[in-house]
Amino acid sequence: MDTRKTRKRKKPLLSVVVPVHNDTMHLGRSVGGALAQLSALGPGCGELVVVDDASTDGSSDMAEALVECEGSRVRARVVRLKRQAGPGASRNAGVRKASGEYVYFHDSDDWIGENALAGIVAAIEKHGHPDVVCVPLSIWDGQNEPKAKPVPYASVEDSAYGPPSPMAQTFKRELYVPMPEGTLAEDAPWHFIQWDRFRTFGKVEVDEKGTPYYVWDRTNARQITATISASDQNPMTLEVAFGTDYFCKDGRRDRWVSDFLRNVANMYDARHYVKNQQVKRALACRFRMEVQNLMTGRYCH
Numbered sequence: 001m002d003t004r005k006t007r008k009r010k011k012p013l014l015s016v017v018v019p020v021h022n023d024t025m026h027l028g029r030s031v032g033g034a035l036a037q038l039s040a041l042g043p044g045c046g047e048l049v050v051v052d053d054a055s056t057d058g059s060s061d062m063a064e065a066l067v068e069c070e071g072s073r074v075r076a077r078v079v080r081l082k083r084q085a086g087p088g089a090s091r092n093a094g095v096r097k098a099s100g101e102y103v104y105f106h107d108s109d110d111w112i113g114e115n116a117l118a119g120i121v122a123a124i125e126k127h128g129h130p131d132v133v134c135v136p137l138s139i140w141d142g143q144n145e146p147k148a149k150p151v152p153y154a155s156v157e158d159s160a161y162g163p164p165s166p167m168a169q170t171f172k173r174e175l176y177v178p179m180p181e182g183t184l185a186e187d188a189p190w191h192f193i194q195w196d197r198f199r200t201f202g203k204v205e206v207d208e209k210g211t212p213y214y215v216w217d218r219t220n221a222r223q224i225t226a227t228i229s230a231s232d233q234n235p236m237t238l239e240v241a242f243g244t245d246y247f248c249k250d251g252r253r254d255r256w257v258s259d260f261l262r263n264v265a266n267m268y269d270a271r272h273y274v275k276n277q278q279v280k281r282a283l284a285c286r287f288r289m290e291v292q293n294l295m296t297g298r299y300c301h
Contacts, residue, residue, distance in 0.1 A: 012075060014038075014046040014121060015100030015173065019090030020063060020108040021053040026217075027062050030108045035070040037117040046117065047075035051094040054084040059108075088179035088186035091166065095176050101129070103173045105166040106214070113138075113148070113212035119204050120170050120213070127202025132171045132195075134159050134203040138212040142219040147210035151203040157278035159201060164191035164286065167214045171198065180266060188290070189266035192283040196274045264290050 016034050020027065031050055038046040050067065052060035060080050067076040079097050081090065087107075095103055102124060106112065123133045134153060138146035153159035162168055164187055166179075175197045180186045204213055267287045274280045 012044060012047040012100040013124065014041075014102050014104060014117065014170070015095075015098035016046065016048050016104050016106055016117070017091060017094035017098060018048065018050045018106045018108055019053055019087055019094065020050060020055060020059050021084065021090075022055045022057045022059055023108040024057055024059050024062050026109045026111075027059060027066065029111050030106060031063055031066045033111055034106055034117070035066060035074055035076060037112065037115065038076075039070055039073045040115075041118060041121060043073075044075075045121065047098065047100055048077075049094045049097050050076070050078045051090040051097075052078060052080045053086070053090045054081050086182060086186070088190075089181040092178045092181065095173060095178075098173060100173060102133075102170050103176060104135075104170045107167065110167070110217050111215050113146075113215060115211075116213040123202050123204045124170070127200075129172075130200035130202040131175055131198040132156065132159075132169050132201055134162060134201070135168055135170055136204060136206055136213050137163060137165060137168050138215045140215050140217050140219065146212045146215045148206045148212045149210065150206045153201075153203065156195070156198045156201040157276065157282075159203075160192065160195045160276075160279045160282035161285065164188040165216075166190075167216070188263055188286065189270045192267075192270050192279055192286070193273045195282075196276050196279050 016038065018031055018034065020031075031048070034048055038048055048067070050063045052063060060078060063078045067078055070076060077097065079093055081093060085093075091105055094105075104117075104120060120133060120135060124130075127133065134151045136148040136151055138148050140146040151159070151162070153162060166187055171194070175194075177190065177194045177197065179190045206213075264287070267283065267290065270283060271280060274283055
């Protein structure tokens, strides 16, 4: 990387936003890993914004300690929310505090592969600073080594059919649409409204080894999507899912049900905000899939 360019840059190229709630177990891996990679990018190229969602287990203090260790080499800060607001509100708060040209979300219980942020920065530069750069996702089940698959899309419209995950994209901060707040099902409706704003497109290239970029850790039992079977061989009706889900065991059955159904309702409402016809068709496809899952007892995420 040309360090002369990074010295002249008044704002960082990439802001990594990490929402955290009661997750001291994984912070060393997620926040520590992001700090190390941002440091390797060079002076002024990246920044980290950790948003603590009113944790009660010391996550905020741990994040502060990690940031302080790298404070001299990386622009980083911890934002503390006074009341628990959920993932959508936490990400919104992080973007408001970010100053980078691009934003990349990183959940605290996942991790990024070696040199992932350098690969994202390289893709931004290669594609001439497009509105969005697609990032390949990998899933780790606790057994097999995570592998990345090449992003199969070649345009903004086609990539709207991709996974509705905030971690599958790096986008210009000025184009950010705030996420829904007060719900656990915030990402799918937001994905299509957000994608409607993009006009130029790029993607991160995967090497022959399938070196992962973003790794989605499905071994965390607290994840809402890790508690539901996505296998056609093991269908799980909603009634069974509610009985086994972590949130239900914790006495929050109504919250789980309302968030799941609200996700479908919000996707239905999102059609009013999407203007690009191809993105609207992608939204319709996802909506039909979610309704089918709801009716047949199969959940696909």
